[in-house]
Amino acid sequence: QKEVEQNSGPLSVPEGAIASLNCTYSDRGSQSFFWYRQYSGKSPELIMFIYSNGDKEDGRFTAQLNKASQYVSLLIRDSQPSDSATYLCAVNMLIYNQGGKLIFGQGTELSVKP
Amino acid sequence: GAVVSQHPSRVICKSGTSVKIECRSLDFQATTMFWYRQFPKQSLMLMATSNEGSKATYEQGVEKDKFLINHASLTLSTLTVTSAHPEDSSFYICSASGPRDPDTQYFGPGTRLTVL
Numbered sequence A: 001q002k003e004v005e006q007n008s009g010p011l012s013v014p015e016g017a018i019a020s021l022n023c024t025y026s027d028r029g030s031q032s033f034f035w036y037r038q039y040s041g042k043s044p045e046l047i048m049f050i051y052s053n054g055d056k057e058d059g060r061f062t063a064q065l066n067k068a069s070q071y072v073s074l075l076i077r078d079s080q081p082s083d084s085a086t087y088l089c090a091v092n093m094l095i096y097n098q099g100g101k102l103i104f105g106q107g108t109e110l111s112v113k114p
Numbered sequence B: 001g002a003v004v005s006q007h008p009s010r011v012i013c014k015s016g017t018s019v020k021i022e023c024r025s026l027d028f029q030a031t032t033m034f035w036y037r038q039f040p041k042q043s044l045m046l047m048a049t050s051n052e053g054s055k056a057t058y059e060q061g062v063e064k065d066k067f068l069i070n071h072a073s074l075t076l077s078t079l080t081v082t083s084a085h086p087e088d089s090s091f092y093i094c095s096a097s098g099p100r101d102p103d104t105q106y107f108g109p110g111t112r113l114t115v116l
Helices: none
Strands: A004-006 A011-014 A019-025 A032-038 A045-050 A054-058 A061-066 A071-076 A085-095 A099-104 A108-113 B004-007 B010-013 B019-025 B032-038 B045-051 B067-073 B076-081 B090-097 B111-115
Touching: A004 A085, A011 A019, A019 A032, A019 A085, A019 A108, A032 A061, A032 A071, A045 A054, A045 A061, A045 A071, A071 A085, A099 B045, B004 B090, B010 B019, B019 B032, B019 B090, B019 B111, B032 B067, B032 B076, B045 B067, B076 B090
Parallel strands: A011 A108, B010 B111
Antiparallel strands: A004 A019, A019 A071, A032 A045, A032 A085, A054 A061, A061 A071, A085 A099, A085 A108, B004 B019, B019 B076, B032 B045, B032 B090, B067 B076, B090 B111
């Protein structure tokens, strides 16, 4: 079982729709969760982080965390063609004697069609 | 805030040569810097973690003598790929985190290395 799992997609949504991106993780002790956006040929860009159960909203983006189910999601409202990118879920895991490090999922490719 | 730069953005070198990549945190002090490698259509793979003033911690399978990491100051880390070979061609990305929010990593723009 992978430590962080995402559906690789591609996920295709029409412009203006809600895009829903999902991620599950294996380490029940993880406390910090991140969503990054990566355009083709570019490095990841931080979109949101979430630490507590529930929803966290920032503009058109909402992150949702359910620690009991080990599940984190990202909703993008009013999707735009410029949102087309690969979205990476990352979980901060504490490694004995090494501190924390981010474990990335394989990413979900999102395509927003005009 | 939280801007990380990398230099160079792109480098092409001959097999057997060494290449140095710089990573700088421009507006915060980076207590920890991370080096990742990404092959086409794959996710990021952590190579090593470095804390200012101490030796880097390498991930399993990453040769520390081949990928030399130096984190001499709170704003600069360097990765040197020694005796580069074509299989080292990849997208190398650094990230940095600071003391205010140590769990959050901010990424540099990446360096695309091509070894001929």
